[in-house]
Amino acid sequence: MTHSGNDATESPRTLVVERVFPHPPEKLWRALTDSPLLAQWMMNNDFAPVVGRKFQFRAEPMPNWNGVVDCEVLAIDPLKQLSYSWGVGSEAAGLQWVVLWTLTPVEGGTHVRMEQSGFTPDQKGAYGGAKYGWQKFFTGLERVVSEVDQP
Amino acid sequence: MVLDVKTAHANPVFRALADPTRRSIFEDLTRHGEQTVHALTRHAGVSQPAVSKHLTVLKRAKLVRHRRQGRETHYRAQPDALAPMVNWLDLYGAFWRERFDRLESLLQRMEP
Numbered sequence: 001m002t003h004s005g006n007d008a009t010e011s012p013r014t015l016v017v018e019r020v021f022p023h024p025p026e027k028l029w030r031a032l033t034d035s036p037l038l039a040q041w042m043m044n045n046d047f048a049p050v051v052g053r054k055f056q057f058r059a060e061p062m063p064n065w066n067g068v069v070d071c072e073v074l075a076i077d078p079l080k081q082l083s084y085s086w087g088v089g090s091e092a093a094g095l096q097w098v099v100l101w102t103l104t105p106v107e108g109g110t111h112v113r114m115e116q117s118g119f120t121p122d123q124k125g126a127y128g129g130a131k132y133g134w135q136k137f138f139t140g141l142e143r144v145v146s147e148v149d150q151p
Numbered sequence: 152m153v154l155d156v157k158t159a160h161a162n163p164v165f166r167a168l169a170d171p172t173r174r175s176i177f178e179d180l181t182r183h184g185e186q187t188v189h190a191l192t193r194h195a196g197v198s199q200p201a202v203s204k205h206l207t208v209l210k211r212a213k214l215v216r217h218r219r220q221g222r223e224t225h226y227r228a229q230p231d232a233l234a235p236m237v238n239w240l241d242l243y244g245a246f247w248r249e250r251f252d253r254l255e256s257l258l259q260r261m262e263p
Contacts, residue, residue: 015243015244015247017244017247017248017251019251019255021254021255021258023258024263027258027261027263028258030261031254031257031258031261037257037261040253040257041250041253041254041256041257042250042253112251112254114247114251116243116247
């Protein structure tokens with residue numbers, strides 16, 4: 001995992017996890033887009049590989065979390081890229097991210113990159129006005145947040 | 152699950168800041184330092200009782216602190232309270248590494 005905040009060209013609020021798997025892209029794509037297979041390593045879900053499809057990941061409910069991740073498929077490029085929004089909590093007070101999967105064939109397997117970004121300015125109209133309010137807020141507080149001591 | 156820990160911690164802060172007026176009050180305090188309710192009311196564009204109510208919510212989320220001086224109450228921002236939101240990188244980092252491990256073992260079980 002890299003915190004790509006070290007990379008000046010990317011938002012500091014982007015998380016990247018990468019790994020090379022000794023399997024072909026076709027197999028990775030199935031694991032990422034076939035609902036029953038996805039359930040085996042992610043969470044129970046009603047995912048379907050259709051742009052605009054709203055779906056949920058569901059885990060056991062917990063105090064302060066109903067166990068639901070609300071998602072919408074944002075983009076699909078078969079065997080190459082898949083992205084969906086990732087929302088936790090209510091519309092008004094929840095946390096919203098975009099998850100982007102990128103598959104690249106490499107010798108002997110497939111390079112898999114997962115990028116999770118939050119509060120980015122360009123989210124292709126997937127969110128309502130409240131989210132833009134958040135984005136402006138975080139931009140305004142960039143300096144403050146960067147000074148917060150992390151425990 | 153990592154996700155739950157993060158959400159549980161972040162929720163009061165997010166709920167407090169979900170309201171645009173409260174966000175602007177908090178932003179005002181982070182930018183301009185300590186201020187009285189009177190001064191904040193002038194900038195906020197809502198009534199003083201409304202500002203006081205918003206400040207109470209921010210106080211509960213530990214986003215602001217107050218001190219009394221004479222008849223005035225002074226408020227200042229506590230940006231450290233934003234830490235639960237900032238820390239999502241670390242928490243989700245662990246979440247995704249675990250998912251990648253599970254994906255790896257699934258791939259070994261899957262037909263080619």
